[in-house]
Every structure is written in C-alpha cells, then in structure tokens.
Amino acid sequence: MRAAVIDLGTNTFHLIIADLSGEEKKILYKTTVPVLLGQGRINENMIIPEAFERGINTLRNFKSIIDAHHTTLIKATATSAVRSAVNGQDFVDSAREVGIHIDIITGEEEAAYIFKGVRATGIIQQTSLVMDIGGGSTEFILCNKEGQIWKKSYNIGAARLMQAYFHSDPISQDEQQSIVDLLDNTLLELKTVCATHQPEMLIGSAGAFESFAAMLNNGEEVTDIAAIPLDINRYKALATRLIASTHEERTHMKGLISLRVDMIVIASILTNYILEEIKLNALSLSTYDLKMGVLYSL
Template identity: 75%
Template structure:
C-alpha cells in the first residue's frame, strides 16, 4: 500500500510518500517547505493572506507529487496554526479544491501521533518525557515501552512566543524573563506529573532538536538517523551561546537552517526551562515526529 502523509504545521509543510508493509515503511519521497503559515498574526488567530496563498500553492505541488507517485491513500493533518485561526476552516475548504482533504487534529491527537513516531525509533527504553516544539504549540508526552501515561499540548510554540516576546537583538533580559514568567504560569501541571512519574530521559522530537544536534556535531546533517544521544552539558553551553547571540551571529552558525535562526532562541529557552525543573539523566533526539507517527499508524492499519 502506497501512502502519503501531509503535515501542515505552523512553520513548515511536510510531505512523505512511502510504501507500507508489515516490515516497515519504505520512504520513496519526502520534502519540507517553509510555508510560515503562522507569520505575522498567529497570536491574533489569523492566517494572513500571503501565508494563506503560500500554503495553498504548496498543497497544489504536493498533490502533483501524490498523483505522480500513484499514491493509494492520503492523510493530511493540520495543527496549531489552522486549528486556532478564525479563517482556519476557510483554509481547509480552499485546500480541498487542490485535491487535499485536511483533518484538523486536536492537541491531544497531535501529542499521541508524536509519541507514536518517537516510539517507532526504539529510543523509549524507560519512562521518558517527549517534547515537541512546534511553531504554534509545544507538546509534552510522558510514556514508556508500553505506551502513553500522560500527554498535553500547550499554546507555547516558538512562533507564538517569538512574535509576542522577541523584541531585541540579541534577546534582552526583560524579554527572556517575560517568557520564563509565562512558562512558570503555564507548566505547573507538567512539573507535577513529572514529579509523579519521574521520567529519566528527555527526548526532543525533530524540529529544533535536529538543529541542536547539528550545531553540537559541527553542522553535520542528522536526518539520516532515527535517534541519537545529546550531551546535556554540551547542550547547555550551546543554548547559552544561542540566547546571547545576535541574529547575524546565528545566520553564520553551521548547521542552523534559515527557518530557525531566530526561533532557535525560543526553543533553547523552552528546553532549558524543562531541564532546569526536571532532573533528567539523559537527553536524546528523535528525528521521527508527528508525520512519522501518522505514517506508522497507517502502516498498522494498511500494511501488508
């Protein structure tokens, strides 16, 4: 069975086409497009016209690839930017004209798919906290080899926080403090359940964590592997450098893609906050995330 998964995120749109079998998912084609659907007015719950148009044009190209690859089943999901936008349904309706039927998934569904993707790497060997920093939301999932024990999606994505709080170059202490105060107000439940379940590992799902890994590995591409350990001390030194850096300095950092040049600062602050409040023993990257979780769910349903 040949399947296509489209992940319509706040920053990027992803397309994966794969053949599904009992043995796994053989990826034939994949692409990522920096659509920036949440540009400009995400905190006003609005997809601006320019972003709306970029999104539709990207889906038109995705549909061409789906036809060219003779795909049998398509699963397209939209997350925070679309589900919170007052014109999100209008975007879904317009996308249908391109041949793409979009399902707007809840934060809970998003978290479950993320865990499914991370679990497929085999990295979850003990009780762990999975963290996925998106543009519109950030998901936290506690789970073990048997599955999920707790999950929650918070509207503290990197694009949202950047638009609301990143007003200086480099980031000012007052902006940094404002974000930390917001996290204090938002993440009490996360800290409580982590004290209860005591996850030993923090696993970062793709996105910013791929950038952290690349920066820690001299700019080397990490997408060819499913998972890798990250040195916590090395990460903390890197995060301090990122938060103190200017935009221009980050532009020249080897391994940092243009999409994340500024949002990586927000991602570092979010990750630091979690590391400071929860005593993890290890830190890992999973390059499998939401889209791979959906793909593996389809494999379970349709693989032969």
C-alpha cells in the same frame, strides 16, 4: 499500499510518500517546505493572506508529486496554526479545491501521533519526557516502554512566543524572564505529573532538536538515523551561546537553517526550562515526529 502523509505545521509543511507492508515502511519521497503559516498574526488567530497563498500553492505542488507517485491514500493533518485560526476552515476549504482533504487534529491527537513516531525509533527504554516544539504549540508526552502515561499540548510554540516576546537583538533579560514567567504559570500540571513519575530523559522530537544536533555535529545534519543521544553539557553550552547571540551572528552558525535562526532562541529557552525544572540529566533526539507517527498509524 502506497500512502502520502502531509503534516501542515505552523512553520513547515512536510510530505512523505511511502510503501506500507505490515510493519515495513519504505520511504520513497520526502520534502519539507518552510511555509510559515503562522507568520505575523498567529497570536491574533489569523492566517495572513500571504501565508494562506503560500500554503495553498505548496499543497498544490504536493498534490502533483503525490499524483506522479500513483499514491492510493493521502492523509493530511493540520495542527496549531490552522486549528486556532478564525480563517482555518477557509484554508481547509481551499485545500479541498486542489485535491487535499485536511483533518484538523486536536492538541491531544497531535501528541498521540508524536508519541507513535518517537516510539517507532525504539529509543524509549526508560521513563522519558517527549517534547515537540512546534511553531504554534508544544507537546509533552510522559511515557515508558509500556506506553503513554500522560500527554498534553500547550499553546507555547516558538512562533507564538517569538511574536509575543522576542523584540530585542539579542533577546533581553526582561524578555527571557517574561517567557519564564509564562512557563511557570502554564506548565504546572506538567511539573506535577513529572514530580510523581520522575522521567530520566528528555527526548526532543525533530524540529529544533535536529538543529541542536546538527550544530553539535559541526554543522552536519543527522541523516538516516531515527534517534541519537545528545551530550547534555555540550547542548547547554550551545544554548547559552544561542541565547546571547545576535540575529546576524546566528545566520553564520553552522547547522542552523534560516527558518530557525530566530526561533532557535525560543527553543533553547524552552528546552533549558524543562531540563532545569524537571531535573533531567539526559537528552536525546528522535528524528521521527508527528508525520512518522501518522505514517505508522496507517
């Protein structure tokens, strides 16, 4: 069976086309488009007209690519930006007109797909905390080799926090503290469950963690690798540099794509918080995330 998976994220839309045969997954085509569906008014639960149009145009292009590959199944999932938007259903209806039927998934379903993707890499060999920093939401999955222990989605994505708190250049101490205060109040359940199960490693699911990996690798993208350990001390030094840097300085940093020039600051603050509060001493990247989890679930 030839299948297409579309992941409609808050920042990016992803398309994967693959031939599926049992456990074998042969990727024929993949692309990522920075749609920025959450631009401008994500905290007002609104997809602005420009973002709405970019999203539909991207899906129209995806449909042409899918048709050219004679795909028999299309699975499209929408996450936080569409899920929370008052005009999210309007977006789904418009997508149907171009031939894409979208499932708006819950935060719990999103976390479950992320876990399936990460598990497919084989990296989960010990009690671990998986973290996926999206634009609209951030998912956490506590897991071990046997499976999921606990999972939850929180509306603390990088785009949401950036629009709410990131107004100085570089980000001010007060803005950083406001984010930390929010995390203190939001992540009580996460900290409680981690205190009970004591994960040994943080596994970052794609996205910002791919940027961290590229920057730690002298700007070279991590390609054709499902998972890789990251040096936690080098990561911490990088995060310190990112948080202290200006927008202009970040635009010249090797391995940092334009989409994440500002959101990487929020991702660094989030990651630092989790490493410190959960007391984790090991960090790894999984390049498999939600879209691969959807693919492996077909």
